[in-house]
Amino acid sequence: MTTNLSFSTAILLVIVSQSFFHNSLTCYAFSHDKTREALEIIIGGGGYASPAQPPECPPPPPPPCLPPASPAVQIKPPPPPLPPSQPPKPKYTPPSTRPSPGIEDPSGIKSMKYFATVIRGVGKKIGYDPQHITDSWTGDNPCTFKGVVCHQFMNRSAVVGVDFNGNHFNGYGGQPVDLNIFLTQDQDLMFFHANSNNFTNLPNNISKLHYLFELDLSNNQLNGSFPKDVLKSPSLTFLDLRYNKLQGAVPPEAFTIYLDVLFLNNNNFSGNLPDNFGKLRALYLTFANNFFTGGIPSSIGNCSETLVEVLFLNNSLSGCLPYEIGKLKHMTVFDTSINKFTGPIPHSFGCLKNLQLLNMSHNYFYGPVPEMVCKLGNLERLTLNNNYFTQVGPECRKLIMSNKLNVKMNCILDLHDQRTPSECATFFSQHRTCPNERSLQHIPCTIENAETTSMEDVLRPAMAPSPTYAALGIHH
Numbered sequence: 462m463t464t465n466l467s468f469s470t471a472i473l474l475v476i477v478s479q480s481f482f483h484n485s486l487t488c489y490a491f492s493h494d495k496t497r498e499a500l501e502i503i504i505g506g507g508g509y510a511s512p513a514q515p516p517e518c519p520p521p522p523p524p525p526c527l528p529p530a531s532p533a534v535q536i537k538p539p540p541p542p543l544p545p546s547q548p549p550k551p552k553y554t555p556p557s558t559r560p561s562p563g564i565e566d567p568s569g570i571k572s573m574k575y576f577a578t579v580i581r582g583v584g585k586k587i588g589y590d591p592q593h594i595t596d597s598w599t600g601d602n603p604c605t606f607k608g609v610v611c612h613q614f615m616n617r618s619a620v621v622g623v624d625f626n627g628n629h630f631n632g633y634g635g636q637p638v639d640l641n642i643f644l645t646q647d648q649d650l651m652f653f654h655a656n657s658n659n660f661t662n663l664p665n666n667i668s669k670l671h672y673l674f675e676l677d678l679s680n681n682q683l684n685g686s687f688p689k690d691v692l693k694s695p696s697l698t699f700l701d702l703r704y705n706k707l708q709g710a711v712p713p714e715a716f717t718i719y720l721d722v723l724f725l726n727n728n729n730f731s732g733n734l735p736d737n738f739g740k741l742r743a744l745y746l747t748f749a750n751n752f753f754t755g756g757i758p759s760s761i762g763n764c765s766e767t768l769v770e771v772l773f774l775n776n777s778l779s780g781c782l783p784y785e786i787g788k789l790k791h792m793t794v795f796d797t798s799i800n801k802f803t804g805p806i807p808h809s810f811g812c813l814k815n816l817q818l819l820n821m822s823h824n825y826f827y828g829p830v831p832e833m834v835c836k837l838g839n840l841e842r843l844t845l846n847n848n849y850f851t852q853v854g855p856e857c858r859k860l861i862m863s864n865k866l867n868v869k870m871n872c873i874l875d876l877h878d879q880r881t882p883s884e885c886a887t888f889f890s891q892h893r894t895c896p897n898e899r900s901l902q903h904i905p906c907t908i909e910n911a912e913t914t915s916m917e918d919v920l921r922p923a924m925a926p927s928p929t930y931a932a933l934g935i936h937h
């Protein structure tokens with residue numbers, strides 16, 4: 462048992478460090494805090510390339526090596542170190558008990574044979590395989606199968622990952638391939654990357670895989686409700702379910718597990734964001750292009766040590782923005798565009814000293830644009846068009862001049878390209894207030910803090926490609 466445990470733990474460390482090494486050459490990876498420096502999360506789930514693959518960027522889409530053309534991405538290139546954050550509790554703890562392989566199966570041969578059987582079973586359901594990947598799926602040694610990634614540890618080989626990214630597998634008769642394969646907890650799988658295929662259903666018992674830390678099933682045919690089982694995976698830090706046909710509410714448990722990355726965009730999710738939103742410890746979040754309703758919970762302020770980018774764009778979210786958003790001191794990208802939000806911009810936004818992109822366009826926001834926001838030193842784009850803003854001061858006018866601020870189609874009297882007076886009059890003929898109106902004046906930082914350049918700012922290179930905006934594209 463003991464040997465067995467240390468075997469797996471050692472494998473984990475070896476693989477993870479190699480995974481990072483590999484990717485730092487070809488793709489970009491990002492690390493979180495010090496305690497988890499080893500656990501590099503590879504955006505793109507492209508992470509680990511099997512030896513059979515050319516040492517290029519991992520296969521297509523989600524999230525890309527070369528991010529797709531998006532405004533966020535085009536601004537400046539190099540990837541930034543993440544802002545140092547207070548180390549949250551590391552999630553990964555080796556399981557205290559772990560059955561075979563080990564006692565009954567010291568070399569792991571049974572488990573390898575079993576895995577080969579499982580993958581050959583998937584192969585039987587694949588009717589369309591344009592890259593002839595499945596041709597190599599013969600025999601009892603899964604390490605010879607294309608798309609199966611193994612790692613040699615001392616005299617034992619173990620399957621550590623599945624990389625079916627971009628294989629475009631489809632079933633017979635154009636039907637999706639059911640991925641309800643049965644995985645056992647004996648497997649040392651650390652990543653399961655299967656973006657851009659036509660899989661439906663998650664593998665069974667996926668939550669029994671103690672070492673699984675990346676699951677990418679984006680751009681597949683997952684349907685029905687949120688796959689709750691995956692939320693029980695003890696090591697999961699990267700969950701990418703975007704571009705599927707999932708619907709209904711996202712369960713509150715999705716906000717309490719310890720993910721670094723949660724991509725849910727381009728599904729049919731609906732319902733409110735749960736009040737426990739603030740339990741999330743993710744760095745990158747995309748809720749874009751779904752049907753979420755209700756407001757942004759004020760508990761979002763509790764994400765202040767971790768949250769870097771969040772996209773709410775194109776949902777049916779409403780209400781006033783809570784001032785607590787101003788506590789998100791590491792935040793660089795915040796996009797609430799195309800929703801039904803209203804109210805003024807909280808003054809607390811003047812504390813978001815790392816903010817680079819703020820997009821609030823196409824909502825019902827109103828009031829003056831706080832000068833403090835326009836003074837934020839790292840701001841590259843402030844997009845406020847198609848709202849009901851009424852005033853911009855001298856700092857904001859400087860940004861208009863430099864093309865960083867878009868305030869078209871608002872109610873600012875002396876500017877061009879504004880709404881008609883009657884549109885504005887109609888909007889303001891209704892009495893509009895926010896709950897906790899006074900909190901919107903509250904500034905949870907000192908102005909000095911907000912304005913001075915910290916060491917962090919000096920050390921940070923130019924603006925990086927935005928992983929969340931990259932996640933909005935499917936590309937082939």
Ligand SMILES: *[C@@H]1O[C@H](CO)[C@@H](O)[C@H](O)[C@H]1NC(C)=O
Pocket residue numbers: 567568615616617
């Ligand atoms: C090598 O494998 C054998 C079984 O095939 C096992 O008994 C032995 O302990 C292994 N040695 C090491 C160093 O892991």
Ligand SMILES: *[C@@H]1O[C@H](CO)[C@@H](O)[C@H](O)[C@H]1NC(C)=O
Pocket residue numbers: 629630631635636657658659680681
């Ligand atoms: C899934 O299948 C449909 C039709 O059978 C096809 O048009 C689509 O491109 C497939 N998706 C992927 C990612 O291969």
Ligand SMILES: *[C@@H]1O[C@H](CO)[C@@H](O)[C@H](O)[C@H]1NC(C)=O
Pocket residue numbers: 665666669
């Ligand atoms: C694995 O999944 C199957 C079917 O979904 C279930 O019957 C079984 O109890 C599960 N096993 C474990 C160990 O959870």
Ligand SMILES: *[C@@H]1O[C@H](CO)[C@@H](O)[C@H](O)[C@H]1NC(C)=O
Pocket residue numbers: 637661684685686
């Ligand atoms: C998911 O899609 C399959 C066909 O691809 C269909 O048979 C099944 O009923 C769907 N499930 C749900 C929950 O919509």
Ligand SMILES: *[C@@H]1O[C@H](CO)[C@@H](O)[C@H](O)[C@H]1NC(C)=O
Pocket residue numbers: 684706707708728729
């Ligand atoms: C998702 O929502 C759209 C728009 O309401 C609808 O047309 C589509 O059928 C839905 N898809 C699924 C899988 O529920």
Ligand SMILES: *[C@@H]1O[C@H](CO)[C@@H](O)[C@H](O)[C@H]1NC(C)=O
Pocket residue numbers: 727728750751775799
């Ligand atoms: C917004 O989301 C809906 C539903 O997912 C989609 O049909 C529409 O194209 C999206 N709009 C934009 C501007 O992306």
Ligand SMILES: *[C@@H]1O[C@H](CO)[C@@H](O)[C@H](O)[C@H]1NC(C)=O
Pocket residue numbers: 739759760761762763785
């Ligand atoms: C989390 O947010 C809630 C609601 O805003 C607040 O009451 C609570 O004190 C916060 N907890 C922490 C640890 O900041």
Ligand SMILES: *[C@@H]1O[C@H](CO)[C@@H](O)[C@H](O)[C@H]1NC(C)=O
Pocket residue numbers: 532533774775798799818820821822823842844
């Ligand atoms: C802001 O959001 C709108 C709507 O989603 C989008 O069309 C526009 O490109 C965005 N602008 C920037 C600078 O991100």
